[in-house]
Amino acid sequence: xxxxxxxxxxxxxxxxxxxxxxxxxxxxxxxxxxxxxxxxxxxxxxxxxxxxxxxxxxxxxxxxxxxxxxxxxxxxxxxxxxxxxxxxxxxxxxxxxxxxxxxxxxxxxxxxxxxxxxxxxxxxxxxxxxxxxxxxxxxxxxxxxxxxxxxxxxxxxxxxxxxxxxxxxxxxxxxxxxxxxxxxxxxxxxxxxxxxxxxxxxxxxxxxxxxxxxxxxxxxxxxxxxxxxxxxxx
Numbered sequence: 393x394x395x396x397x398x399x400x401x402x403x404x405x406x407x408x409x410x411x412x413x414x415x416x417x418x419x420x421x422x423x424x425x426x427x428x429x430x431x432x433x434x435x436x437x438x439x440x441x442x443x444x445x446x447x448x449x450x451x452x453x454x455x456x457x458x459x460x461x462x463x464x465x466x467x468x469x470x471x472x473x474x475x476x477x478x479x480x481x482x483x484x485x486x487x488x489x490x491x492x493x494x495x496x497x498x499x500x501x502x503x504x505x506x507x508x509x510x511x512x513x514x515x516x517x518x519x520x521x522x523x524x525x526x527x528x529x530x531x532x533x534x535x536x537x538x539x540x541x542x543x544x545x546x547x548x549x550x551x552x553x554x555x556x557x558x559x560x561x562x563x564x565x566x567x568x569x570x571x572x573x574x575x576x577x578x579x580x581x582x583x584x585x586x587x588x589x590x591x592x593x594x595x596x597x598x599x600x601x602x603x604x605x606x607x608x609x610x611x612x613x614x615x616x617x618x619x620x621x622x623x624x625x626x
Contacts, residue, residue: 449497
């Protein structure tokens with residue numbers, strides 16, 4: 393039996409709490425099951441050197457695990473991000489940059505920090521879903537405060553995991569399921585139904601076409617549900 397007596401194609405209980413970091417330009421805490429991620433946005437009045445004079449702003453992300461997020465203490469990355477953290481934050485950044493035309497935030501960088509408070513599987517997908525919501529709030533605030541003329545069209549973004557455990561396709565794996573999965577994947581989708589990124593890896597058995605398409609179908613339905621969080625800010 394899955395946690396929360398879930399069916400194979402069901403998400404864990406989820407929700408958000410906005411304003412978790414009052415001094416951030418936008419922030420929230422996202423919870424998916426026992427996984428909890430703090431997403432905070434900083435507004436910087438500059439762009440990376442490679443974008444100077446381009447007429448474009450920048451959106452980037454940083455990701456980290458707090459020491460007590462896991463069952464054994466996770467060592468702080470004081471000497472730089474680990475390879476895993478770098479790969480995840482690049483994934484988050486790529487996903488967030490799909491949300492808007494960067495020309496609308498010329499001269500500005502929006503940096504989203506995603507800090508895992510508690511890890512029980514699906515931290516990167518929870519971080520993407522939460523970061524996108526926090527970023528949306530920050531972009532609207534930029535318009536309200538006159539940093540940009542008007543809010544650009546914002547494309548909703550969400551993400552979820554899916555995998556294969558004991559030959560069965562499951563949506564939104566917790567750590568116990570992920571740790572024994574035959575295959576797992578991370579799916580990032582835009583609100584218009586287009587795929588932004590799909591990462592799938594076979595751990596012990598290759599993935600068949602039917603299994604992959606089932607993972608994709610479960611992920612699409614799960615993200616569609618998560619996108620219900622995209623209610624007007626406040």
